[in-house]
Amino acid sequence: xxxxxxxxxxxxxxxxxxxxxxxxxxxxxxxxxxxxxxxxxxxxxxxxxxxxxxxxxxxxxxxxxxxxxxxxxxxxxxxxxxxxxxxxxxxxxxxxxxxxxxxxxxxxxxxxxxxxxxxxxxxxxxxxxxxxxxxxxxxxxxxxxxxxxxxxxxxxxxxxxxxxxxxxxxxxxxxxxxxxxxxxxxxxxxxxxxxxxxxxxxxxxxxxxxxxxxxxxxxxxxxxxxxxxxxxxxxxxxxxxxxxxxx
Ligand SMILES: NC(=O)c1ccc[n+]([C@@H]2O[C@H](COP(=O)([O-])OP(=O)(O)OC[C@H]3O[C@@H](n4cnc5c(N)ncnc54)[C@H](O)[C@@H]3O)[C@@H](O)[C@H]2O)c1
Numbered sequence: 001x002x003x004x005x006x007x008x009x010x011x012x013x014x015x016x017x018x019x020x021x022x023x024x025x026x027x028x029x030x031x032x033x034x035x036x037x038x039x040x041x042x043x044x045x046x047x048x049x050x051x052x053x054x055x056x057x058x059x060x061x062x063x064x065x066x067x068x069x070x071x072x073x074x075x076x077x078x079x080x081x082x083x084x085x086x087x088x089x090x091x092x093x094x095x096x097x098x099x100x101x102x103x104x105x106x107x108x109x110x111x112x113x114x115x116x117x118x119x120x121x122x123x124x125x126x127x128x129x130x131x132x133x134x135x136x137x138x139x140x141x142x143x144x145x146x147x148x149x150x151x152x153x154x155x156x157x158x159x160x161x162x163x164x165x166x167x168x169x170x171x172x173x174x175x176x177x178x179x180x181x182x183x184x185x186x187x188x189x190x191x192x193x194x195x196x197x198x199x200x201x202x203x204x205x206x207x208x209x210x211x212x213x214x215x216x217x218x219x220x221x222x223x224x225x226x227x228x229x230x231x232x233x234x235x236x237x238x239x240x241x242x243x244x245x246x247x
Contacts, residue, residue, distance in 0.1 A: 010041055196230055
């Protein structure tokens with residue numbers, strides 16, 4: 001049975017990806033910094049739970065040493081604390097870059113031999129914020145732009161490994177991590193009305209696309225970023241119209 005490792009699998013998008021890849025027939029390793037949630041996801045899908053902070057090189061090394069084979073790595077773990085650039089603390093900026101960019105690189109570095117042996121696939125979960133810089137989200141937009149760049153660079157620098165590297169970039173997705181954002185019904189209705197496909201995503205909308213990048217159907221695709229955003233990044237005109245509306 002082929003193995004897939006999903007980071008941040010304890011909840012939200014990561015849990016949906018773990019479920020989908022298990023349904024696709026993968027033996028799933030559900031990794032999370034939160035032990036209880038990793039166990040819960042793994043228990044649900046008959047997978048293996050791993051407690052690990054993706055920014056800890058020693059822990060990532062231990063994890064890599066515990067695996068015998070790997071076909072798919074999904075770098076999904078990410079953080080998005082709200083902050084203003086004017087006064088964001090250096091430690092907070094660094095932490096976001098560490099989790100969202102350095103963590104994926106550490107996993108790729110340590111797991112490349114296994115992924116190469118299987119001709120595997122890496123899927124990095126970026127964000128539409130990589131393309132549409134989002135005020136008020138501190139280091140988040142720069143971190144996701146860096147993750148897209150890292151994906152492209154890996155596709156080139158590790159091309160000889162036979163591993164494919166792609167990014168899936170969600171728009172707005174309803175998860176535990178964004179529960180507060182969609183809590184106000186009026187604000188949520190306004191958001192939904194601005195999405196060309198008319199609604200915020202659910203985690204499964206993202207997981208289904210990850211499944212494609214994990215599969216042989218995407219065998220000739222590498223170095224790409226696919227925006228799974230209901231059309232949001234294409235929606236400049238509706239946004240400008242909404243912004244200019246006076247009533
Ligand atoms: N929800 C959205 O609207 C949205 C939009 C675009 C992109 N994304 C991206 O999708 C990914 C998942 O988002 P979500 O909304 O499901 O988040 P979430 O906060 O609901 O879940 C994230 C999971 O990652 C884990 N995690 C955090 N830091 C970790 C670390 N250092 N090591 C290991 N695990 C860690 C958390 O414990 C949690 O289980 C993130 O990379 C996020 O940036 C989300």
